Amino acid sequence: MMASSSSSSSSLALIWLYHVFLSFRGEDVRKGFLSHVLKEFKSKGINVFIDNEIKRGESVGPELVKAIRHSRVGVVLLSRNYASSSWCLDELVEIMKCREEVGQTVMTIFYNVDPSEVRKQTGDFGKAFDETCVGRTEEVKRAWRQALNDVASIAGYDASNCDNEADLINKVASKVMAVLGFTPSKDFDDFVGIEARIMEIKSKLILQSEEVKVIGIFGPAGIGKTTTARVLYNQLSPYFQFNTFLKNIRGSYEKPCGNDYDLKLNFQKSMLCQIFNKEDIEVRHLGRAQEMLSDKKVLVVLDEVDNWWQLEEMAKQPGWVGPGSIIIITTEDRKLFKALGLGIDHIYEMKYPTSKESLQIFCQYAFGQKSPDQGFESLAREVTWLAGDLPLGLRVMGSYLRGMSRDGWIEALPWLRSTLDREIESTLRFSYNALRDNERTLFLHLACLFAGIKVDRFKRYFANSSLEVNHGLEVLAQKSLIFIEYGLIQMHRLLQQIGREIVKKQSMEEPGRRQFLMDTKEISHVLDEDTA
Structure with missing residues (x-):
């Protein structure tokens, strides 16, 4: 209330x-x-x-x-x-x-x-x-x-x-x-497409309801899950006396080897301190959150969840928050929602912007407006294509090019085609680093050689290998690293670039020592010099 x-x-x-x-x-x-x-x-x-x-x-x-x-x-x-x-x-x-x-x-x-x-x-x-x-x-x-x-x-x-x-x-x-006595934040008013997303998610919420609602938002890294959750939080928080936004959980609460009991206690303490705006709340056991919140109507955003343990205690106690509460979870891993037992009606899959929206997003960062300056039209469209409609890529590339002359853009394009910005790489690589060796191997094969291949054909190639192909593809899809469309395995071009960068760094000086070769000049050199 x-x-x-x-x-x-x-x-x-x-x-x-x-x-x-x-x-x-x-x-x-x-x-x-x-x-x-x-x-x-x-x-x-x-x-x-x-x-x-x-x-x-x-x-x-x-x-x-x-x-x-x-x-x-x-x-x-x-x-x-x-x-x-x-x-x-x-x-x-x-x-x-x-x-x-x-x-x-x-x-x-x-x-x-x-x-x-x-x-x-x-x-x-x-x-x-x-x-x-x-x-x-x-x-x-x-x-x-x-x-x-x-x-x-x-x-x-x-x-x-x-x-x-x-x-x-x-x-x-x-x-x-x-x-x-409140004015909704205007911080995100200029975000292209954000209003339609928020309206779609809020259509699942009946704020007068006494039910506890859990909304899951999932999609690949850099697509705008956190931004969407933040806008939703800003709009809903006036309804709730008790609320908190726990950001970047995967980066703040990484699971150590061995017993994770203390980590769960710290996680609950952080959440309770933020909800009640106090610094000295003691959490000595894992039922503390339920003791303090079971009769409270609360709004909690758990942003960038990547492990079951982070939600385990709460999921085991459905009454840990009071009637009318709303829990919003963002993740790249759809499988987490299945583990929680949430109904599909509560899950919102983030979609890539349309080509028109992508150009508008890019132009906002490159020009401070939703359309390109005169003379930059074709260049803006090419960079938008390089970003693959990924909002993170559009923002970073637009910010990098802002203020440059047209000649500066032309000189920068070869670098943008072949090199990933550090911010984009660190964000996208986080998901790769969390994979097991089996899934990493499959990811690199797809990024370097097989993106766009038919699922059945890909499986036949590895029929006699030791790789767990069926399960591995399912994991990659659940973690939003690939998507299967019309029977084809598709991967975002920036993720392909990540995979190729990883392989390239296996041996910068001697291409023949790498797992794969993709550049025709390097292939010719290795064959001519017999350095593989």
């Missing part, structure tokens, strides 16, 4: 379950205006409760009263037929009561209805109201009239006075955010 509001002394005892309770008449706004409002709220990380899922009876029940009373802001979308629903009018009475009693902020939007008609119950709005009043007691009618008069007296947003509905909705959302 979210932290208590401090805007009103009378509301200190309340826990805000939702940012906004939205009251509306569905037949007037559901198909158009409402959907745009909800989309804008969602994109800004605003948690909205709407009563679509609640079975409607004669009057507003305790479930809806709870939702209204535990929402920080009430947004009333007043339309021509709003007063034709006794349910809407009862909601409004409760909202205005909460405004008075617990300091709830109430905002109004007048959609195709004049505020004075709402206040005085005249015109078409008044006719609808009169029809709804038939058979009602004087007490109920008096409460409805008072609520309508009060809500219409609040300075609100009149859609009829606004030429652009999108601007109106944005203003409402911004006002809500100001009331909530």
Whole structure:
């Protein structure tokens, strides 16, 4: 649950379950205006409760009263037929009561209805109201009239006075955010394609749910898993009083030889200290995380997980976090999710950007804009191709070339074609270094000789070898080092370059001592000199 509001002394005892309770008449706004409002709220990380899922009876029940009373802001979308629903009018009475009693902020939007008609119950709005009043007691009618008069007296947003509905909705959302006291980070607004990724992942989350949700994000190194998780964390963290982002777990908590018990304790201590913002939390046993978190709604991001042991204790204790918690895990190894027993609906596979998106990403770093400068068009496309649509490669190569003249670019291209930048190499090589000898051998064969080969043909080549080909290919695929498409084994061109660099460094001076030869000049030299 979210932290208590401090805007009103009378509301200190309340826990805000939702940012906004939205009251509306569905037949007037559901198909158009409402959907745009909800989309804008969602994109800004605003948690909205709407009563679509609640079975409607004669009057507003305790479930809806709870939702209204535990929402920080009430947004009333007043339309021509709003007063034709006794349910809407009862909601409004409760909202205005909460405004008075617990300091709830109430905002109004007048959609195709004049505020004075709402206040005085005249015109078409008044006719609808009169029809709804038939058979009602004087007490109920008096409460409805008072609520309508009060809500219409609040300075609100009149859609009829606004030429652009999108601007109106944005203003409402911004006002809500100001009331909530948070502004989502804009650090990643310029990241090409990030919004679509985040929307797809968030579509799997129902923030009002009491279930514990575990979201897995996997894909090859350098594709943007950490960036995506960070944006998601920034948008979701306002919903959670307890949250943490544990970055680069594989680099920070490498498994030593022998007993890893102390390492697990240190891992839990680091996580708990960050969640509770304390430095002195003692963790003497592996059940400590569950003791401290089992009744807390928490948001935890475990970034760059590469070993089962890092999640083992938590996975064995499904109740280690409280209801409504969200755990986000990023990894290059899809097999980890199978070990955790997560359903496929919780797993998001990162896709490479399209060619158009890749060019935009590259240009942002090379030119500070989403398109190349005049005269650099063909050069920019070639470098984008060299990066193979990998965001890490696009960023590093773009940053390297930024500020260079066109001649400088032309001179740099041969180096970019044949040499890997240190940052790219260190990031991509991490996955190779974690492989067993069997998988390393297969990786180098594919990188140097066989990328793009048919799976069956590759297996036949090694049928009589001691290599575990079937299992090895599965491991490489699980770790996002290869992918099998249309029966062909494919490998990203930067990973191929990594493999070829590894083989080349086996003997820089004497090519004949290397495991493979790929350069025609070196092959000719070795054969001519018989130095193999």
